[in-house]
Structure formats: structure tokens, C-alpha cells
Amino acid sequence: MKRPTIADIAQRAGVSKGAVSYALNGQRGVSEATRRRILAIAEEIGWNPHSAARALSGAAADTIGLALRRPARVLGFEPFYMELISGVEAELSGRSYALMLQIVADASAEVEVYRRWWGERRVDGVLICDLRVGDPRIPVVTDLRLPAVVVGGPEGVGDVPHVWNDDAAALVETVEYLAALGHRRIARVAGLPDLWHTRVRAGAFQGACARLGVRHALTIGTDYSGEEGARATRRLLSGEARPTAVIYDNDVMAIAGLGVAQEMGLSVPGDLSIVAFDDSPLCRLVHPALTALARDIPAYGALAARQLLAAVAGQSVGSVQDATAKLVPRASTARPVSST
Amino acid sequence: MKRPTIADIAQRAGVSKGAVSYALNGQRGVSEATRRRILAIAEEIGWNPHSAARALSGAAADTIGLALRRPARVLGFEPFYMELISGVEAELSGRSYALMLQIVADASAEVEVYRRWWGERRVDGVLICDLRVGDPRIPVVTDLRLPAVVVGGPEGVGDVPHVWNDDAAALVETVEYLAALGHRRIARVAGLPDLWHTRVRAGAFQGACARLGVRHALTIGTDYSGEEGARATRRLLSGEARPTAVIYDNDVMAIAGLGVAQEMGLSVPGDLSIVAFDDSPLCRLVHPALTALARDIPAYGALAARQLLAAVAGQSVGSVQDATAKLVPRASTARPVSST
DNA sequence: CTGAAAGCGCTTACAG
DNA sequence: CTGAAAGCGCTTACAG
Numbered sequence: 001m002k003r004p005t006i007a008d009i010a011q012r013a014g015v016s017k018g019a020v021s022y023a024l025n026g027q028r029g030v031s032e033a034t035r036r037r038i039l040a041i042a043e044e045i046g047w048n049p050h051s052a053a054r055a056l057s058g059a060a061a062d063t064i065g066l067a068l069r070r071p072a073r074v075l076g077f078e079p080f081y082m083e084l085i086s087g088v089e090a091e092l093s094g095r096s097y098a099l100m101l102q103i104v105a106d107a108s109a110e111v112e113v114y115r116r117w118w119g120e121r122r123v124d125g126v127l128i129c130d131l132r133v134g135d136p137r138i139p140v141v142t143d144l145r146l147p148a149v150v151v152g153g154p155e156g157v158g159d160v161p162h163v164w165n166d167d168a169a170a171l172v173e174t175v176e177y178l179a180a181l182g183h184r185r186i187a188r189v190a191g192l193p194d195l196w197h198t199r200v201r202a203g204a205f206q207g208a209c210a211r212l213g214v215r216h217a218l219t220i221g222t223d224y225s226g227e228e229g230a231r232a233t234r235r236l237l238s239g240e241a242r243p244t245a246v247i248y249d250n251d252v253m254a255i256a257g258l259g260v261a262q263e264m265g266l267s268v269p270g271d272l273s274i275v276a277f278d279d280s281p282l283c284r285l286v287h288p289a290l291t292a293l294a295r296d297i298p299a300y301g302a303l304a305a306r307q308l309l310a311a312v313a314g315q316s317v318g319s320v321q322d323a324t325a326k327l328v329p330r331a332s333t334a335r336p337v338s339s340t
Numbered sequence: 341m342k343r344p345t346i347a348d349i350a351q352r353a354g355v356s357k358g359a360v361s362y363a364l365n366g367q368r369g370v371s372e373a374t375r376r377r378i379l380a381i382a383e384e385i386g387w388n389p390h391s392a393a394r395a396l397s398g399a400a401a402d403t404i405g406l407a408l409r410r411p412a413r414v415l416g417f418e419p420f421y422m423e424l425i426s427g428v429e430a431e432l433s434g435r436s437y438a439l440m441l442q443i444v445a446d447a448s449a450e451v452e453v454y455r456r457w458w459g460e461r462r463v464d465g466v467l468i469c470d471l472r473v474g475d476p477r478i479p480v481v482t483d484l485r486l487p488a489v490v491v492g493g494p495e496g497v498g499d500v501p502h503v504w505n506d507d508a509a510a511l512v513e514t515v516e517y518l519a520a521l522g523h524r525r526i527a528r529v530a531g532l533p534d535l536w537h538t539r540v541r542a543g544a545f546q547g548a549c550a551r552l553g554v555r556h557a558l559t560i561g562t563d564y565s566g567e568e569g570a571r572a573t574r575r576l577l578s579g580e581a582r583p584t585a586v587i588y589d590n591d592v593m594a595i596a597g598l599g600v601a602q603e604m605g606l607s608v609p610g611d612l613s614i615v616a617f618d619d620s621p622l623c624r625l626v627h628p629a630l631t632a633l634a635r636d637i638p639a640y641g642a643l644a645a646r647q648l649l650a651a652v653a654g655q656s657v658g659s660v661q662d663a664t665a666k667l668v669p670r671a672s673t674a675r676p677v678s679s680t
Numbered sequence: 681c682t683g684a685a686a687g688c689g690c691t692t693a694c695a696g
Numbered sequence: 697c698t699g700a701a702a703g704c705g706c707t708t709a710c711a712g
Binding site: 049051053056061089096101104122230252258259260284286289 | 343386387388389390391392393394395396401403418421422425426429430433436438439440441442443444455456457459460461462565566567569570592595596598599600602603621622624625626627629
Binding site: 343345346347357358361362365367389390392393394395396397398399 | 688689690691692
């Protein structure tokens with residue numbers, strides 16, 4: 001059976017293809033009665049618009065693109081992305097927009113994918129995650145005039161619209177809380193150092209520690225994987241002037257850190273307080289439950305998608321700030337047993 | 341600046357559009373010299389094929405579709421999907437195929453998405469995950485003649501090609517191992533009951549327990565979320581005839597179960613042995629590290645993608661079995677302290 | 681309100 | 697080896 005086209009509908013309805021097109025798209029130019037008849041026929045014969053034909057006639061692709069650049073082993077169990085994607089999807093599917101996803105290995109592949117998608121008119125716009133310092137995607141989308149929204153910022157985004165939240169404020173709140181509990185040796189197990197938000201968090205951490213008299217404020221960089229989170233924790237807990245509190249840049253590393261503390265016979269929170277940046281159900285399910293900086297990540301993704309759709313529609317969207325992560329104290333943080 | 345088309349290339353090269361098309365697609369019909377000249381011009385002016393135009397001329401969409409139906413809160417932190425997707429991607433991107441992703445709320449939306457994608461010619465084929473008993477997607481892809489590969493089976497797939505692995509064998513191996521350690525009260529915290537693989541695992545579990553003299557072999561169904569895994573574990577550990585070992589249908593629930601045991605003051609593995617179906621880095625990072633049934637999920641996804649691409653190319657692909665999950669014993673399983 | 685026609689950017693027989 | 701042309705399924709001015 002051949003796929004039905006508007007020509008088939010036109011024939012059945014005894015009108016021109018043009019009339020069918022108007023009827024189907026809710027344009028004026030056909031009478032109400034004709035429109036209803038055409039719609040009924042389209043429904044009956046199971047007609048669907050051929051997306052390529054529409055696109056070729058200048059219509060939008062009704063698709064947005066997302067390229068993710070992280071090693072599969074990290075992506076696999078970073079809840080962040082799937083949560084972000086589910087929020088993006090929630091916004092898109094209501095408007096029958098599709099999501100094109102590609103996982104890439106390096107920066108050049110990432111840029112290449114965006115360039116190709118746009119060249120092939122496969123997407124109407126793209127989302128940019130994991131903004132890096134000197135990120136090559138910013139000049140590329142600017143040059144191509146490819147509608148884009150950065151999930152991140154506000155620094156390093158050039159003139160590209162973006163949605164961001166104030167990681168610095170969240171980190172300051174955390175350090176203040178730990179300092180108030182009496183911690184004077186606080187470490188940070190950070191994510192990839194060339195990401196903007198890692199840099200922002202680092203600055204906020206150092207600043208707050210200096211201001212609050214936290215003498216030992218060590219940061220160890222990782223690739224966000226649980227393995228490196230565990231290794232960093234072992235290093236921290238094996239050195240002298242062991243920290244009494246550690247802030248992790250994601251939940252997976254925080255859980256790995258908890259595992260290391262338990263393996264080394266340290267009690268949490270007695271000997272070590274733990275805070276996770278980003279709260280996932282896992283943080284509540286381990287024992288003790290982890291104090292975490294909670295954001296509504298699906299909502300963040302949905303906001304980004306809305307902004308991108310607006311940008312695609314030609315609106316100027318600029319910079320939008322999403323809610324700051326909230327500190328949710330749980331059982332993994334307490335006064336240090338022996339304040340120094 | 342207008343987007344370059346083959347007409348621009350033809351003009352510059354002083355040949356016809358047809359010749360350009362042949363040259364660009366590696367077809368015969370142009371001399372080597374002309375081909376090289378055309379390729380050079382295309383490169384120089386930054387030409388990209390307009391995917392819609394190609395698709396309209398009967399070419400493939402070079403895209404495969406995947407609709408995922410699970411609540412966002414589960415998707416978010418089930419490593420399985422992201423790992424599967426990264427494996428699929430690895431196979432696709434080498435051949436410049438794109439992945440269309442949509443997260444849907446229910447079965448009808450899922451079928452609707454596949455129907456629409458196919459009607460709109462947006463995808464050349466689809467992957468079907470999370471096969472359910474009486475899954476409506478099977479008759480739909482069959483009717484539409486939409487190339488499809490089920491990630492699952494071999495039961496309940498009708499005539500649709502599929503890749504599967506032998507969950508039953510993996511579960512039997514696990515029960516035998518636990519029984520050999522001396523466990524006689526083994527429980528199972530299962531995933532969604534209407535999934536085929538849940539049913540297969542359930543049958544294997546009951547069969548193995550009966551055969552091996554495991555008197556208490558209780559199964560509790562969940563939605564795969566950590567919350568429900570924790571709740572099920574509390575129920576199991578609060579009842580009389582408490583199990584001495586629990587097998588969880590995913591790693592997230594296993595970690596939640598470990599948390600509950602610790603919260604209730606039970607030692608793992610002394611009072612309770614824990615096994616996770618599917619191994620993620622998290623299983624190694626918690627303390628004690630969890631015994632797990634490990635599969636190479638990216639490889640599984642890559643295999644599924646390869647089969648789908650073959651099906652799209654018109655080959656008959658049938659049923660392919662992937663490697664059976666391997667039991668990786670770690671610190672969370674041991675002889676029960678007091679054998680009954 | 682409706683019809684006939686051009687055009688989007690490719691591919692592909694069909695002639696030369 | 698190359699050119700001219702039709703066609704894929706839509707949309708959209710342009711006439712009536």
C-alpha cells in the first residue's frame with residue numbers, strides 16, 4: 001500500500017492540492033465545510049505530512065539537536081543528562097518537536113555535528129551543554145546563525161542566549177553551613193576543570209573559605225566519574241590534615257566518597273561530613289542519606305527548551321536565570337567530632 | 341549568505357546538476373578529473389546535502405528512532421538507558437546515522453510516536469526497548485512494515501527481529517551460587533511485572549529455588565525506582581522468616597537495599613547478601629561493593645543498532661543472542677551467619 | 681473561496 | 697561521459 005499524499009486527499013475530496021494544504025494547515029482559503037471534509041478524509045486514509053517535503057518547502061525541521069560530549073562510562077550513570085533530557089522532552093513533545101541526539105568523543109566532532117545538522121537542515125536549533133572555557137561551539141553557532149541556547153553561563157557565552165543558575169551562591173551557602181558547624185578543613189572534589197561551572201564553583205569555594213577562616217581548602221579535579229571521585233577521596237583521607245568535610249561536584253562521586261569513608265573505617269558524619277552537588281534519589285537512598293544541593297533539573301531542561309523554541313521562532317531571548325540550588329541537609333553532615 | 345546548493349556547484353564547475361549529484365555520491369557517470377573538481381568546489385563553498393531534499397527523492401532518512409516509556413524519575417538515574425544509547429550511538433555515528441529520541445508517558449503515546457515518525461518518513465527504522473507482554477508495538481511495526489529490532493525477546497516478539505540475552509540462565513546461576521553458600525531464604529525485588537524479561541526472570545527464579553530446596557522464595561514487584569526498592573527491602577527485612585539474600589532487578593534498587601540494611605542495623609553480607617542485576621560503576625563504589633550480574637550494555641546497544649541497520653538495508657536479520665550476564669562476586673555476598 | 685503553477689534541492693532514468 | 701528533464705510531496709504567492 002502506497003503512502004497517502006495530499007494529492008490522494010485532493011482527488012477524493014474533489015479539490016486542488018492547494019486547498020488541501022490550506023485546510024490541513026488551518027490557513028484561510030477554504031470554507032469550513034470543505035475543511036472538515038478534507039480533515040475527515042485525511043484522518044480516514046491515515047495521512048501524515050511527509051516531513052521532508054515540508055522541510056523542503058521552507059518549513060522548519062521541527063527538531064532540535066543535542067550533542068553530548070562525555071565518555072560513555074560517565075554518561076552512563078550521571079543522572080544529570082537523562083533528567084535534563086526528560087525535561088527538554090516534556091517541553092518538546094507537547095509541540096511535536098523531536099529531539100536529535102548524538103554522543104560525541106571530542107570537541108571537533110561536536111562542532112562538526114552541529115555544523116552538519118545545520119547544513120543538512122536537520123535541526124532548527126541546538127542546545128549547548130557543558131560549556132567549556134573558550135568553547136569552540138560559541139563562535140560556530142554565532143557564525144552559522146544557528147539558533148542556540150546554552151545550558152550554563154552567564155560567562156563565556158558571548159552573545160548566545162542561555163539559561164543558568166547561580167552555582168557560586170549555592171557553593172557559598174554550603175561552605176557557610178559547614179563553617180557554622182565548625183568545619184575548618186573542607187575539601188572539594190571537583191568536576192572537569194575546563195568547564196565554566198567548575199571554574200565558577202572553584203572561585204566561590206576559595207572565596208568563601210578565605211572569608212570564613214577555613215584554613216585548609218583543598219580542591220582535587222576529576223572527570224566526574226565515581227572512580228576518580230573515590231580515588232580523590234582516598235587521597236584526601238590518607239593525607240595529614242585530613243578534611244572533616246568534603247563537597248563533591250556530583251552525586252555519583254559523593255556516593256563513591258561515602259563508600260571510601262566506610263571502607264577506611266571512618267564514620268559519616270562523625271569523622272567526615274559529605275555534601276553532594278546535585279541531588280538524585282540515590283542521595284536519599286544510601287545510608288546515611290547525603291546532604292545535597294538540590295536543583296530541579298528537568299525544570300532546568302524544560303526552561304532551556306522553551307527558550308530555544310522562542311529563539312527558533314525569532315524572538316530575542318537573552319539570559320535567563322533559573323532557581324539556585326538549595327541546600328538540603330541530611331544525615332551526612334554534622335559538627336566535626338574533634339574541632340581543630 | 342545563502343546556503344549553497346548543487347546548482348551553485350554545477351554553475352561554478354560548468355557542469356549540470358546531475359553530474360554534480362553523481363560526483364558527490366560516488367556514482368559512475370563523471371570522469372575522475374571532473375569528480376575531483378566538483379568535490380573540491382563543494383568543500384570550498386561549504387556545501388552540505390539538504391537532508392530533506394534527499395529524503396524527498398526517495399533516499400533514506402539516515403535516522404533511527406527510539407521512544408522510551410518510563411517515568412522521568414526512573415529514567416533519570418537508571419544507568420541502563422544511557423549506556424544502551426551510547427552503544428547505539430557508537431554504531432550509528434560511524435555511519436552518519438542520527439538518533440531520534442522521545443520520552444513518552446504511556447503505551448498509546450509510544451505507538452503514536454512510531455506511527456507518526458514513520459508516516460512523516462523521519463526515521464528508517466526503530467528500536468523497541470522494554471518489551472511488554474502483549475506489547476502493542478509489535479503489531480504496529482509489523483503492519484506498517486517499519487524496520488524494527490527489539491532489544492529483548494525471544495518471546496513475545498512475533499516476527500520482529502531482536503537481540504536478546506539469557507536472563508534466565510543468569511538468574512539460575514545466581515540462585516545456585518547463593519544456595520551453595522547456604523542460603524535457603526532468598527527474595528527477589530523485581531522490576532515492572534508486565535515486562536517480558538521480568539516474567540522470564542521470575543520463572544527462572546522460582547524454578548531454580550524449587551529445584552535447589554530454597555524454601556522461601558518471595559518476589560516483590562516494583563517500578564524499578566530506588567524508592568520502591570527501598571520499600572520492598574524494608575518489608576522483606578521486617579517480616580518473619582527474613583531472607584538472608586536478596587536479588588535486585590537493577591543496580592539502583594540494590595544500592596537502595598544496601599542503604600536500608602545499614603539503616604536497620606543489619607550487616608551486609610553477614611546478615612544479608614545482596615546481588616544486583618546489571619552492574620554499574622556504582623556497584624563497585626559503595627561499601628561493601630555489590631555482587632552483580634554484569635553485562636556489556638553498550639555492546640548490547642551496538643549490536644541492536646547493527647541489526648537494525650541491516651534490517652533497514654533489507655537484510656533479514658532474525659534473532660541474535662548476546663552474551664549472558666556474568667556473575668561477579670564481590671563483598672556483598674557470603675555464607676549466611678546462621679543457616680536455618 | 682478555489683485552481684493552476686512554480687518552486688524547495690536533490691536523485692535518477694533517459695537521451696545524446 | 698554529460699545534459700536536460702521529470703519527479704519526490706509539500707507550500708505559497710498569483711490569478712480567477
